[in-house]
Amino acid sequence: GKRNGRFQFLLAQDVARNSGTADRMSIRNRLSHAINNGLIEPYLQPIFDTQTNRVVGMEALARIPDVEGLPKVGPDVFIPVAEDLGIIEELSEVIVTGAVEFQKHLASVGFDLRLSVNLSRRVLYSDRLIDSFHALLEKTGADPKQICLEITETLAMLDIKNASERLHELKKLGFKIAIDDFGTGYSTLGQLYEIPVDELKIDKLFVRRIHTHEGQRIAEAIVSMARALHLEIVAEGVEDLETVNLLRNMGVRYLQGYLFSSPLNREQFEAQLRGGFNAAV
Ligand code: C2E
Ligand code: MG
Ligand code: MG
Ligand code: MG
Numbered sequence: 001g002k003r004n005g006r007f008q009f010l011l012a013q014d015v016a017r018n019s020g021t022a023d024r025m026s027i028r029n030r031l032s033h034a035i036n037n038g039l040i041e042p043y044l045q046p047i048f049d050t051q052t053n054r055v056v057g058m059e060a061l062a063r064i065p066d067v068e069g070l071p072k073v074g075p076d077v078f079i080p081v082a083e084d085l086g087i088i089e090e091l092s093e094v095i096v097t098g099a100v101e102f103q104k105h106l107a108s109v110g111f112d113l114r115l116s117v118n119l120s121r122r123v124l125y126s127d128r129l130i131d132s133f134h135a136l137l138e139k140t141g142a143d144p145k146q147i148c149l150e151i152t153e154t155l156a157m158l159d160i161k162n163a164s165e166r167l168h169e170l171k172k173l174g175f176k177i178a179i180d181d182f183g184t185g186y187s188t189l190g191q192l193y194e195i196p197v198d199e200l201k202i203d204k205l206f207v208r209r210i211h212t213h214e215g216q217r218i219a220e221a222i223v224s225m226a227r228a229l230h231l232e233i234v235a236e237g238v239e240d241l242e243t244v245n246l247l248r249n250m251g252v253r254y255l256q257g258y259l260f261s262s263p264l265n266r267e268q269f270e271a272q273l274r275g276g277f278n279a280a281v
Contacts, residue, residue, distance in 0.1 A: 027073055027081050034064040035090060042099040043263035046277055047116070047234060048255045050248050055277055057114035059150075059256065060099035061263045062091065083122050092123045093132065100142050102266050111273055116148040116178065121155055125162070130169050137173065144174030148199060151177075153185030156195060164195040171196045178234070183222055192229055200226045204237020207257070210246050223250050 034040040040062060047057035062075045082088040096117050103115045123129065137144055149170055156163045156179055167177050178199035179192070183206050202222055209215030219235075226233045235247050238257030247255060261277055 026070065027078055028085055030064055030067060030070075030073065031078055031082055031085070031087065031091070035087065035094065038094075039065050040091060040094050041265065042095045042102065043265055044099070044102070044269040045256060045263040046261050046269075046273075047114070048260050048277075050244070050253055050255060055113065055260070055273065057116060057148075057254070058099075058103075058269065059116040059263075060095055060118070062095045063263075063265075079120055083120055086122075088120050088122045089126055089128070089132075092120065097136065097140070098266075100136060100140050100147065102269075103146070104140060104142065106270065106273070109270075112146075114146050114148060114176075116150055118150045118180065121158075124151060124155065124166050129166065130173070133170065133173055133175070145176065148176040148178050150180040150201065152181045153179050153183070153187055154181065157185050157187050157191065160191055160194060167196050183218070189225060189228065192225070197229070197231060199232040199234060201234045201236055201256075202252070204257075207235050207237040207243060207247075208239075210243055216246065219247070219252075220250055223252060227251075 031040075042060040043063045044058040044060060046055040047059065048054070049056040062079065064073060064078060066072055079088070079091075082091050099115055099117055103113060106113055126132075136142070151163070151167070156167075171177060176198040177196055178201055179187075179195075179197050180201045181203040182200045183203045200222065202219065206215060206219055206222065210219050223233060232254065233252045234254040234256055235243075235252050236256045238244060238247070238255045238259050240259060243257075244255060244259065261272060264272060
């Protein structure tokens with residue numbers, strides 16, 4: 001139940017913290033090097049609309065450059081380290097601003113896409129949260145209705161009262177709110193009702209299991225919960241056509257996953273967008 005979920009969350013944080021001093025140093029060095037040299041960048045993954053058969057959105061996902069001879073380090077690893085080191089706000093600013101500017105650029109060449117960005121714990125609870133998102137809108141002239149801020153279900157439920165307060169303030173600025181990795185954080189209908197949410201993203205764990213009878217039932221339960229709350233639904237981790245059909249039949253409108261495209265840098269994303277992405281789907 002709830003306790004177990006929280007325990008797993010804390011455990012995951014510990015693993016990130018204790019993953020060897022040498023590892024942490026090298027990740028820290030790579031992070032600060034990337035930030036100081038403007039090398040950290042948003043990659044974009046398309047979000048596909050099953051009603052119109054078009055790409056209607058994109059999620060920004062942070063990437064740092066690979067270093068020859070060292071293992072690849074993804075955001076699952078470096079975001080918690082950036083949180084610990086107190087540089088997450090800086091990182092987040094680079095990703096969000098870069099992604100919003102890119103969204104603007106795409107609009108100027110005829111592609112109006114919604115943008116989703118991820119908010120970490122420290123960013124959500126930062127004293128500068130509202131000021132910095134307000135400044136972002138002023139600086140870029142972006143339409144907040146076209147920007148969706150994602151927080152994980154676990155983060156939302158960890159301190160629902162404060163999270164809800166923060167999300168209400170962001171909603172007042174006009175942003176959309178999504179609960180990410182939904183299904184992994186044990187929230188109840190009542191709790192979801194309390195927070196101002198527009199969208200649920202079904203965690204890829206459940207999408208992967210959708211072929212099984214039980215997995216299908218769980219996905220259906222999530223979908224009916226979302227429907228009861230009038231929320232949009234996005235399924236993440238869609239890797240094959242069978243999954244597309246199962247989700248489509250359940251009434252899941254938006255899909256994201258390797259089947260359509262893995263996350264791409266801005267140049268690659270624009271090229272794929274012009275080519276229609278995976279038009280076969
Ligand atoms: P997320 O927000 O749930 O993002 C979805 C993750 O699933 C991404 O991993 C994406 O590359 C991966 N994915 C997409 N399609 C598929 C698929 O078909 N199959 C599988 N197996 N995976 C797929 P990524 O980019 O490694 O990011 C991991 C997590 O790191 C994100 O999960 C998000 O929580 C966090 N993250 C990434 N960028 C940022 C950021 O700029 N800020 C913050 N705060 N968190 C970020
Ligand atoms: Mg996300
Ligand atoms: Mg997710
Ligand atoms: Mg995740």
